[in-house]
Every structure is written in C-alpha cells, then in structure tokens.
Amino acid sequence: MLTPSLPSEGASGVPVGAWRRLDAGLFARAADGTPRTGILSMTSDDLVTGTTDLAMTYRIGPFVAVTARGTGVERIANDASETIGTDAAPQANSRIDVIWVRATFVLDGDTAPTTTFGVSKGAANQNPQKPPIPAGALELATAEVKSSDLATQTVLITQTWRYTAAAGGVVRLRNKAEMDAWAPANGALAYRLDTGETITRAGGAWEGVTTSYDPVWSAAATPPTMGQSTISGEYVRRGKWVHFSLRFQIKTGANGGTGPWRFSLPVQAAAGGRQVVAAHIENAGVAFYPATGTIEGGSNVVGLIAHTGTGGGGGLSSAAGLGADSIVAISGSYRAA
Known part of the structure; x- marks a missing residue:
C-alpha cells in the first residue's frame, strides 16, 4: 500500500511506520530489498573501548547508526562519548559481553519509544558463547571478560559493528568475510579496507577483487x-x-x-x-x-x-x-x- 507523502499536509503528520518505510529507501539494501543496518562512515576508530573504571564500564564513541526491524529503518545518533556498565568479571573462566544500541517503538510492541545502549552478557565458561541481543538492536562490539579482569581496560574487545551507506553509496567492508556476507543488487559498489580495492557487484558476484x-x-x-x-x-x-x-x-x-x-x-x-x-x-x-x-x-x-x-x-x-x-x-x- 502507498504511504503518505513526506512532507505531508495531513493534520496528524506521517505515522512512524510509514516514515520508517520511506527512510528505508535512503540507505543501502541487499538484493532482496532488506535495508543494510550499520554505522554511517564517520571514522575508522574503535567505537567501543575499555576504561579503568573498577565499576566495569565500556566507553562508546560518537556515531550515526541505521537500525531496523521489519521493512523500515530508523536513525540513531550518539553525539558524544557515553559509558555503559556491565557486571563484574566472573569468579572463574570467562564470559562474552555484546554491546549494542537499539531504538524501541510502541508500534513494535515495546513499552515506550526510546533509544538505549545495552550489554547482553553470556554465561561464564571455559569456552564462552556469544549471547543473543534484542530484536532490532545493532551490535557494536563483543568483549571477552576473564576472571582476572578488574576493569574493562584489560578486556579483549572486538569491534563487530558494520558499515552502511546512503543508497547508491560505497559500503566499506573490513575483509573478505564481510564481503562474502554482503549481497546487494548488481551495480552496487563497496570498498575493501584490508586490500584498498573498490569492488563492483555484477552477475551476483563481486568484481575487482584480487x-x-x-x-x-x-x-x-x-x-x-x-x-x-x-x-x-x-x-x-x-x-x-x-x-x-x-x-x-x-x-x-x-x-x-x-x-x-x-x-x-x-x-x-x-x-x-x-x-x-x-x-x-x-x-x-x-x-x-x-x-x-x-x-x-x-x-x-x-x-x-x-x-x-x-x-x-x-x-x-x-x-x-x-x-x-x-x-x-x-x-x-x-x-x-
């Protein structure tokens, strides 16, 4: 069905669901039309870092993100460095933390409309497993917290957020694994950060890759x-x-x-x-x-x-x-x- 136009002269404006569907057309999509969530390119610096805080906190840097549930998308901006807490290190072995950001909507069954950071914490184990994150959340990083860690400064943090781009723009990809996982329509462009190559999608495959x-x-x-x-x-x-x-x-x-x-x-x-x-x-x-x-x-x-x-x-x-x-x-x- 058609959405209202944006802008709209309707007295009630454009409903949030329609607005999200309209915004989905502004960003990169997979060949099946699924919007590519991720971070809009601002920097290649780490977004999530550890701190010396004995209360166990992660620092999250500024960014603009595209998140999604269903066919629509929403944009989230973090204007300045923020911190979010996690649990103390386990008494034995290690666990996996997943740091994420999320927008919530009553339309999607959430209790209130808001944006929030979160940390999903896995169970401590000799071979710790990554825990799931809430629907619609965008993963920013994972962290392996060992029993010997007194602060997140010594935690092994891996940046797992991915890049996205405006529709028709060049999507930055860190490596071959990210390239293999991204399947846009033919004609899409991407840039391999590890090899410095600009690649093109053609015939359902990537061209320009050494x-x-x-x-x-x-x-x-x-x-x-x-x-x-x-x-x-x-x-x-x-x-x-x-x-x-x-x-x-x-x-x-x-x-x-x-x-x-x-x-x-x-x-x-x-x-x-x-x-x-x-x-x-x-x-x-x-x-x-x-x-x-x-x-x-x-x-x-x-x-x-x-x-x-x-x-x-x-x-x-x-x-x-x-x-x-x-x-x-x-x-x-x-x-x-």
Missing part, C-alpha cells in the same frame, strides 16, 4: 612434470576484462616435456582473434629473455613464445632447457568470455 588461483603447466606434445617446481597466480576481473599474473619457478626434478609450454588462465578467454600479453624468462639468473604470451580465442590457456637475447623470435620456442631456479613470469589483460 583473487589467487593455481595455474596448471602443460606442453603441446608430451606433458611436463613439476618436480619441486612452484607456480602461483592471481587475477582481478572487471566486467569483460581480466588482469592476471603468474609466476613459475623451475626446481629440481622438473621435466619440460615437449612442445610449446602453456599455462591455464583464471577465466576462459573470449571467442574471436588471438590476444597477446607480456612474458619474461630468467634462465637460472644467467640469461634473460623477452617473451610473449598468446591467448587463442575461446582458450583456457596462455601459450609461451620465448625469444633469444633482446632481439627477434626463434630459439627457446618451447622454453625447454631452462635450468633449476629459472623463472617464467606472465602478466597482462585479456577479454574474457
């Missing part, structure tokens, strides 16, 4: 054997383009097989003409050769064409005969299928 892969070494005729050799690769995909790099170091026991060498790509190449990337060969630290990586249309591998010295082609066409500790490096961008 990802490791395990290249496979092969030859056109007789298969090679790895011996003690090592090979690694990584790639980033953005739309139809893939940037990749791989490094192959030949070690004792390797046999190059026969025929031109090939290395598997992280993503199949687009159909059509041949694509070319750069390559370099270091022959056991003695000689260096420029080389070319060739990717045929629709292929899953990059071929290696090596050149002698610093000039023309020919020689080492299969890169066979390289000694132990030789290195093959290939990198570049190609259009993917």
Whole structure:
C-alpha cells in the first residue's frame, strides 16, 4: 500500500511506520530489498573501548547508526562519548559481553519509544558463547571478560559493528568475510579496507577483487612434470576484462616435456582473434629473455613464445632447457568470455 507523502499536509503528520518505510529507501539494501543496518562512515576508530573504571564500564564513541526491524529503518545518533556498565568479571573462566544500541517503538510492541545502549552478557565458561541481543538492536562490539579482569581496560574487545551507506553509496567492508556476507543488487559498489580495492557487484558476484588461483603447466606434445617446481597466480576481473599474473619457478626434478609450454588462465578467454600479453624468462639468473604470451580465442590457456637475447623470435620456442631456479613470469589483460 502507498504511504503518505513526506512532507505531508495531513493534520496528524506521517505515522512512524510509514516514515520508517520511506527512510528505508535512503540507505543501502541487499538484493532482496532488506535495508543494510550499520554505522554511517564517520571514522575508522574503535567505537567501543575499555576504561579503568573498577565499576566495569565500556566507553562508546560518537556515531550515526541505521537500525531496523521489519521493512523500515530508523536513525540513531550518539553525539558524544557515553559509558555503559556491565557486571563484574566472573569468579572463574570467562564470559562474552555484546554491546549494542537499539531504538524501541510502541508500534513494535515495546513499552515506550526510546533509544538505549545495552550489554547482553553470556554465561561464564571455559569456552564462552556469544549471547543473543534484542530484536532490532545493532551490535557494536563483543568483549571477552576473564576472571582476572578488574576493569574493562584489560578486556579483549572486538569491534563487530558494520558499515552502511546512503543508497547508491560505497559500503566499506573490513575483509573478505564481510564481503562474502554482503549481497546487494548488481551495480552496487563497496570498498575493501584490508586490500584498498573498490569492488563492483555484477552477475551476483563481486568484481575487482584480487583473487589467487593455481595455474596448471602443460606442453603441446608430451606433458611436463613439476618436480619441486612452484607456480602461483592471481587475477582481478572487471566486467569483460581480466588482469592476471603468474609466476613459475623451475626446481629440481622438473621435466619440460615437449612442445610449446602453456599455462591455464583464471577465466576462459573470449571467442574471436588471438590476444597477446607480456612474458619474461630468467634462465637460472644467467640469461634473460623477452617473451610473449598468446591467448587463442575461446582458450583456457596462455601459450609461451620465448625469444633469444633482446632481439627477434626463434630459439627457446618451447622454453625447454631452462635450468633449476629459472623463472617464467606472465602478466597482462585479456577479454574474457
């Protein structure tokens, strides 16, 4: 059903339920339309910290939060540092505290409309478990309180609040776990704090993330054997383009097989003409050769064409005969299928 407009000329204004539904459109949402609750980016500083207070209190810094129950959202601002108390440390073992913030509404069955901080306290145990928090509460941090803690200054506090953003904005994500848990609609942007990468949601997955892969070494005729050799690769995909790099170091026991060498790509190449990337060969630290990586249309591998010295082609066409500790490096961008 339609909500009243905002602003409204109605004598009674806009009901709180309608206002919350209208506000939900102002913030980032998952692909299923669920609003993303969290802290609007103001700082990367810790929000919850310990104190030296022997009465056991946590300090909570300023923030603006988006919280939600159902389809609507509400905004909560903490303008200055606040403290909230918790219980004394357990006599033995440890417990988990969860520090949270929450807005309450009579509409949702609460006794009164207010905003409040809270601490949910788990049971003391050798392997303490995280306790649940009230419906609609936004988790800010967890704290493991040991029996030896006299104040929260020595408590292990983990910042568990997450970032959110305005609709169409860039959501900050601390790490891969947060990235994997966030599934917005295609076209959404996010920023990985741990890697410094801006990533894009496309095709139901994240693009622009540096990802490791395990290249496979092969030859056109007789298969090679790895011996003690090592090979690694990584790639980033953005739309139809893939940037990749791989490094192959030949070690004792390797046999190059026969025929031109090939290395598997992280993503199949687009159909059509041949694509070319750069390559370099270091022959056991003695000689260096420029080389070319060739990717045929629709292929899953990059071929290696090596050149002698610093000039023309020919020689080492299969890169066979390289000694132990030789290195093959290939990198570049190609259009993917």
